[in-house]
Amino acid sequence: MTESVPVRCPACRRERLYAAPSYPCVCGASVAPRLDQRGTPTAVTHRVWDEEWAAVRCGACGRRDQWPYPELGCPCGTVLRIPVAGPDASSAPAAGNTAVGTPRRRAFQPVTTRTARDAVTAAAVYLRWLGYRDIRRADRRPSSGIGIAARGLLAQVDPTIRPASLRDVECLWLTAMTETADCVYFSLAGYTPDARTRADALGVPLFVLDLTGAPQPVNSHADELDATGAR
Template identity: 75%
Template sequence: MSAMSESVPVRCPACRREHFYEAPSYPCVCGAPVAPALDEHGTATAVAHRAWDEDWVVVRCDACGRRNQWPYPELGCSCGTMLRVPVAAASAAASPRAAAPAGRRAFQPVTIRTARDAVTAAALYLRWLGYRDIRRADQRPPAGVGLAARGLLAQVDPTVRPASLRDVECLWLTAMTESTACVYFSLAGFSPDARTRAEALAVPLFVLDLTGTPQAVNSHADELDAAGA
């Protein structure tokens, strides 16, 4: 999502008055401003009732790849109608809960409050993907906690520092020596060069949001989420 939002025309469906609206930006944990992309061709709707899932939108930070929930863009018209401003399709993932592929139940996350919660969330997600016998890895990674399962090595970084290129390369090299696949979970996202390198090395990257739901950062993570173990 763009850190800077452009003003878009918004027409009230009740009184037909036209407004110009710019979505507010919010600071990501990495410090970069994030704002949902607005749909300038969409139609604003009146908020008749409140539902939790409809009040939030998931937005990805361009700087670190982290996805977080932000308040859905709304505008109060002078006629008294509260308007919900349409967002672009890429921003419209209102619910953070992972959808389950056929044959799998929906993933049930655990709220992340501590570093240990982050490790637990990653382990639960791996189990949901179909990995079994998840345990602490024999080798401790340079950052975070290592988890291992049959055919997989995972690294969970619960710090507030985005994972670096070196972090990704170290995980990949360790996995190569053990002839296994690997996956990286980070609470604070990934640096741009780490994301580029992970794409080249086919390392799935996930950001853990505070609900405990892993969000895919690259295409390899999307494929793992869809296919499972």
């Protein structure tokens, strides 16, 4: 079970209990960052991609991955970043989740999507589940949304309420071509009809992220990627 620690907001001095979320390791175990009870939460005033992630080591298989840094929203409006106990500190696997005998393609565990940051996290968790490695911020900023990259893959996450357009899909595909990489698109609001037609012709997998954080394939290329994983 994930530990809970008292967290005091530096802005309003209100105190709340916080438990870090757990994430699925590729071995099938659930892992969560071990919180530093002696550390001091800090207010998030601006976002820097490299500061959004913490290195967490799985207690079951020893694998180290990057997961979203623990954060808590205070009722006063302050977003707090919760300190963790060292760059490789991790909790033990949750009860009932063991890596022994677990196949790589276990059931996908989605991440609830409420914000743009959640959408990026959900896409990153899904790509890890598919078997992609070295997930990071894309070198080039896309024309819309947020770009993330993995080894041999370029992904675009569009957290807006506007359906992705034909131009959005073409720009992603062209950027991926220049980097000799595959590409995949995640959208919260879906796609225009001509965007779907163009994606089918270019071989771009399209997914819609629902509020549960579970990517839903919307074309045959996405169905194939979901079934086979990273190649």
